[in-house]
Amino acid sequence: MTDREQYMPGPANGVQIRKDGEKWTLILVRELRHSPEKVWQALTDPAHLREWAPFEADGSLGTVGTTVKLTTVGAPTPHVSETKVTRADAPKALVYNWGNHDIRWELEAFGGGTRLTLWTNIGRRFISMGAAGWHICFDVLDRLLSGTPIGRMVGPDAMKFGGWQRLNAEYAKQFGIEAPNWPPQAAQES
Amino acid sequence: MKIKVTSIYVDDQDKALRFYADVLGFTKKTDFSQGPYRWLTVAPAEDPNGTELQLALNNNPAAKAYQEAIFQQGQPAAMFFTDDVKGDYERIAARGAEFTMPPTGVTGSTIAMLNDTCGNLIQLTQLAHYSR
Numbered sequence: 001m002t003d004r005e006q007y008m009p010g011p012a013n014g015v016q017i018r019k020d021g022e023k024w025t026l027i028l029v030r031e032l033r034h035s036p037e038k039v040w041q042a043l044t045d046p047a048h049l050r051e052w053a054p055f056e057a058d059g060s061l062g063t064v065g066t067t068v069k070l071t072t073v074g075a076p077t078p079h080v081s082e083t084k085v086t087r088a089d090a091p092k093a094l095v096y097n098w099g100n101h102d103i104r105w106e107l108e109a110f111g112g113g114t115r116l117t118l119w120t121n122i123g124r125r126f127i128s129m130g131a132a133g134w135h136i137c138f139d140v141l142d143r144l145l146s147g148t149p150i151g152r153m154v155g156p157d158a159m160k161f162g163g164w165q166r167l168n169a170e171y172a173k174q175f176g177i178e179a180p181n182w183p184p185q186a187a188q189e190s
Numbered sequence: 191m192k193i194k195v196t197s198i199y200v201d202d203q204d205k206a207l208r209f210y211a212d213v214l215g216f217t218k219k220t221d222f223s224q225g226p227y228r229w230l231t232v233a234p235a236e237d238p239n240g241t242e243l244q245l246a247l248n249n250n251p252a253a254k255a256y257q258e259a260i261f262q263q264g265q266p267a268a269m270f271f272t273d274d275v276k277g278d279y280e281r282i283a284a285r286g287a288e289f290t291m292p293p294t295g296v297t298g299s300t301i302a303m304l305n306d307t308c309g310n311l312i313q314l315t316q317l318a319h320y321s322r
Contacts, residue, residue, distance in 0.1 A: 054224070054225050055225065072224060072225050072226070072227045074224065075224055075225075075227040076227075076229050077229075077246075079226075079227045081226060081249065098225055098226050099225065099226025099227070099247075099249060100226050100247075100249075101225065101226045122223075123204075123223060123228070125221070125223070126222070126223040126228075129222075129223065130223075133224075154224075155224055
C-alpha cells in the first residue's frame with residue numbers, strides 16, 4: 001500500500017470556532033517541525049500549493065498587492081476567484097481572500113519549528129466540513145514538508161474518504177451543530 | 191439527455207434562498223460547499239422532483255454585466271410556468287414581492303414579472319387554452 005492509501009487522519013483536534021454574530025470564523029492551529037521560511041514557501045509558491053491546497057494559484061501569493069487567480073479544485077462547475085494579497089510579511093503573516101472567504105495565516109517560530117495558524121470565515125452550515133477539509137490539508141502539508149508527500153486530498157477525493165466523513169461528524173459534535181447531510185441522498189441511493 | 195438543473199445567477203445565496211423558499215415557496219434540494227464555492231439548488235413545491243434551479247453566486251464580472259443589462263432591459267432571467275398566474279401573483283405579492291408587471295395578456299399566454307431581489311426578473315407564464 002502507498003503512503004496515501006495508508007493515510008488516516010487523527011481525531012478532531014486543533015480547531016476552534018469564533019462566532020461573531022452571523023460571521024463564523026474557523027481557527028486552525030498546527031505545530032510543524034519545519035522552519036517558518038519553509039512553511040512560508042509552501043503557503044505561497046504555486047508549485048507547493050498544488051501539493052496540498054484546495055485551490056490552484058496562477059501566481060505566487062507571497063507579494064502584497066498582487067492579484068492571483070485561485071481555481072477551486074474539484075468544484076462541480078468551473079470556479080475561479082480573483083484574489084488580492086493584502087498582507088505578505090515573510091515569513092510571518094499572509095492575508096488574502098478566497099472568494100468571499102478571508103484567509104489569514106500566521107507563522108510563529110516555535111521550538112525550532114513553526115506554529116501555523118489559519119483564520120478563515122465560513123458559512124455556519126459548512127463549518128464542520130471546512131474544519132475536516134483543512135485538517136486533512138494540514139496533514140498533507142505536514143507530509144509534504146517532511147519530504148514524504150502523499151498528494152493533495154481535496155474536494156471529491158476528500159469527501160469520499162472515510163477519514164473526512166469521520167472528522168466532519170467529530171467537528172460537528174465538537175461545535176455543537178448538526179452534521180450536514182453528506183453524501184446527498186441521491187448519491188447514497190445510486 | 192435530460193434537463194435536471196438550470197442555473198440562475200444571484201448576488202447573495204442566503205438572500206436568494208430566503209426569497210425562493212419563503213416568498214416563492216420553493217424547497218431546498220441540495221446545499222453543499224467547497225471553500226467559497228456553494229452548490230445550492232431549489233425546486234418548486236408543486237414539482238419537487240422536477241427540474242431544479244441552481245442559485246449560483248455571481249462573482250463573475252462578465253456575467254454581472256450581462257445580468258445587469260438584461261435586468262435594465264426588463265428581460266427575464268428565467269421563466270416559470272403556472273396554471274394560475276393571477277392566484278400566484280396575489281399570493282406572492284402578499285408576501286412582499288415586487289412585481290414589475292401584473293398579470294398581462296399577451297399572445298398565447300398571460301404573463302407577470304417580478305423582481306427576485308437578487309439581480310433578476312422572473313417571468314410567470316400561464317398558457318392560454320383556446321376552445322376549438
